[in-house]
Amino acid sequence: MSDIIRRDPRAEWIARNRLHPLHAAMQPVQDRWMGPNGLIRKNVHGIGFIGPNGIKRIDRTGAQQGGSAKRSAAVEVQLPLHVVAAPAFYITVVPDMVGGRLSSHDRDLLGLARQLAGQDGAVLAVVFGEHKESAFDTAGVDRLLVIDGDAFAGYSPEQRVQGLRAVDNQFDPRHWLLPDSRTGGGELGRRFAASLGERPATRVWQIKDGQCSGRAGAGREDLVRPLARLILAAAECADPVSETRHEATPVQLSTEVVRSLARIEDLGSVAVDPGAIPMAESEFIFSGGNGVQDWELFHKTAAVLGATEGASRVAVDNGFMARDRQVGATGTWVTARVYVAVGISGAIQHLQGIGACDKVVAINMDPGCDMIKRADLSVIGDSTEVFKALIEAVEAWRNGGKRDAA
Template identity: 60%
Template sequence: MSDIIRRDPRKAWIARNRLHPEHASVLAELGMGDAQPTQWMGPNGVMRKDPHRVGFIGPAGIKRIDRSGVQGAPGQVQARSTAAQDTRTTVLIAEPAFHIVVVPDMAGGRLSAHDRDLLGLARQMADKDASAQGAVVAIVFGEQKEDSWGEAGIDRLLQLRDVALEGYSPEYRIAILTAAERELKPRYWLLPDSSLGGGDLGRRLSVRIGERAATQVWQVDMESETPRCTGRGAAGRQDITRDLPRVLLALAECGEPVSDTRHEAQAIQLQQPLPEQLVRIEDLGAVAVDPASVALSEAEFILSGGNGVQDWDGFHQAARVLGATEGASRVAVDDGFMARDRQVGATGTWVTARVYMAVGISGAIQHLQGIQSCDKVIAINMDPGCDMIKRADLAVIGDSGEILSELVKRVDGLKQENRNVA
């Protein structure tokens, strides 16, 4: 009888495929199971490594690979992951040498990805000088839903809850920021250069305190002898580099969000009373807008349908009830279910929604490119192994028609309860 080792190629394939229904049983049959090594010698004498079993999840939720060789079985990986979560560095700054003030947009009452990038940039600027430790101060207006100030890199939090600040009140806000300028004497002011308010507020502030602001900033160089910044010019076709001013209006991805440290986010107050409210501008409140008329590039909540949607009437009904702007994959548009201007993706519209709900979309690379700037992605799909499920922050496996129908019932029920209470 031959002593050549025979291998079942089908079982070897199943052992590599974690999503196969027979994966666990085949591993047990091959004697691998939970004790499967992270590396082993292959039949051709080549050392093989399982990339899914090497590494641990870092404090930012990103998988890290330890190349020191101390990691082994899954139990060790889990222990390392837990330890990493528990040992996240907490930074306390008792007496800061200077302040860097950030005024985030706080769209929807929470820090957006743009805000976190800005705080990451401020953190880099504050920590650049090891001999003089600086503190990042965030100034926010009104009641907020955010509860992770410290994780975003904030050392001091100045939250102003005056009712007059809930609406559109640029002159009142500038008066408060001017008071903060006199009291905190910040080394730098950072605001998001966005259409949500940061761009307008930053330009007003620069005029009020007599500084020539740098706008559309996407890069800051603190390594050179004279700190410099680079911003977009000529409608985004040219980069302009200049000495770093005190007021920066920065674009998204201007810096890396804070991920490895936790900060105090100590609440502070201005020593002087707030300036008197200016009433030359009256805020009449938000104007109701039909979500169907909102352009995809400006929508904050998008319900997008793909090839897996069978009940398009139910899909449209769900969009109306949820108050979402409708989008679609290229397949749904090519099949005539949605208009061409509703197509999401690299070949359609790049979207920056705060919430993107993909229904029956498998996740082609062009589609994933188009939603890469969305804050939260929710996927509803029958295939647990599709790329959209892997990209999603929240995934629901099941029939999209049934799930949307149940979601509509629950939302209608909540609206009815609110009407009864009122």
């Protein structure tokens, strides 16, 4: 054969024509490139192979690409470690830790603290009670202070203010950051500000050039003021940390927190109807779409699981669910800890609405739909059979728990 490289005019024309069906196949796939901060990025869409059923698979062992598991592990990108040996000052963050884990609001707050800390300062996170979070290092925490004890269990804002006063006396932070939320941060921040005699900056959504901007006038106006020492920040106040890894070194208080005489008695949690919880505030959402065949069984399953019901736009348009139950860009943006999508194919508007959910579980008959690709856990099967299995599993677990308790 000749060694002369010949041009293919048709292939070049397809590569230039964006409307041609084969245009994407003619484009070179860029597997790796260097980001703006010098980190090597990988294109996850360009890695893998097509399986026997036409589904794209990602080979994490490297065997399909002719490599080995050791070679695949060697090219894994390791985030650079940011070390602050002797902090010049501290930026203290008190996250809500709803459910014992960092929420998206908490991560935005840590991103804002990272901006204020710069290279010389350290971000100190103060957590009350036990937690389940294991990713403080990738969230931007340099120092981690856990204050536990029976006095801080449950609803104890007065005792927590005493703990924050002890932290303030020992570390003398340059700024305090708390989430301006309904899940505890807003109230605790205002109580703490009154204890310190500080005027807090509330509903802050931007910090720039030594000034902070907060919402005012029922959200219709911005109030700009000099940067305060105590800041109650709104959600999406900054981008969360994603390109660095931090020490998250545990620290302790040098003195014991004085136990105050509580004027508030915590009587425990109150059982509420999951259907009465607004979807924007719900932690567990059970959402149905066009693939649900038995809606009565769907409602029963949601009640057994104790989840708030949601729906796709198609299900709402067909009259199976009320309009206020619609999830998505054209409905309600949700931030649930667990979002279960049953029979939802995954339109772009719906995927936008669940973008802030921590864990997504998809139940669908189509293994190639977009919701399956988005989900952290997928169940391929008939929704009716899955409903029955869920109900049986939950009832068996509850009956077993009662017998053990007896």
